[in-house]
Amino acid sequence: MAKEKIEGCHICTLVTPGEPQVLLGKDKAFTYDFVFDRDSQQHEIYSACVEKLIEGCFEGYNATVFAYGQTGSGKTYTMGTGFDMNISEEEQGIIPRAIKHLFQGIEHRKGEAQERGEQAPEFKVSAQFLELTNSL
Ligand SMILES: Nc1ncnc2c1ncn2[C@@H]1O[C@H](COP(=O)(O)OP(=O)(O)OP(=O)(O)O)[C@@H](O)[C@H]1O
Structure with missing residues (x-):
């Protein structure tokens, strides 16, 4: 409990x-x-707050998702950074959803270019993960 x-x-x-x-x-x-x-469910939070940010990346915009709150308030759960291998897809948080969305977006854009007979665009993805704590 x-x-x-x-x-x-x-x-x-x-x-x-x-x-x-x-x-x-x-x-x-x-x-x-x-x-x-x-x-509220994880997917609702993702679609309302994050989905458009990932789409914006493809248009060249930067985006930041920042979880802030007291200990135990649900930052790790909501961001999905617990990396619990047994977690159901429904419970997955923002980061795994964003990564999936990003790579699916890349594949989609490459596929579209190929269908048009154009050279597939190149994408470079780099990742950083920061966790700041100030526990007393
Ligand atoms: N929306 C939610 N639905 C179900 N369980 C949740 C939810 N949010 C948090 N929890 C559960 O509550 C507990 C505390 O959440 P979590 O570890 O995400 O907090 P935190 O803000 O990251 O804490 P800390 O700052 O101490 O790292 C965890 O067991 C987590 O699984």
Whole structure:
């Protein structure tokens, strides 16, 4: 059982239905580009927040996805960097989804060029992975 449940912690946030807004307690509201409630699935987060960034890379745009939050808040889970080999496809997080999307996009563009009788474009992919911690 999760440590929070054992310690009797309560949920202290509420998502305003239909709004990208989080309510903290009774009177503090925070609005963001997107807000996902507890029952959100990995694929929903990917399609809403990341998919377009990968497509943007093919147009020459840079993109950053940054997970920030207190310990145990779900950064590793959401980013999909736990590299648990037994994880189901549904539960895969942002990074494996983004990598798959990127390489499928490359193959697709090469295939399209070949179909048009053009020279296949060249792609160079380099990867860096950073995990910053400031544990007290
Ligand atoms: N959306 C979710 N659905 C199901 N389980 C989740 C979800 N988010 C987090 N968890 C689970 O909650 C626990 C803590 O999450 P996670 O390790 O991702 O937190 P974290 O923010 O990376 O923590 P830390 O900063 O300590 O590394 C893990 O067991 C993880 O599998």
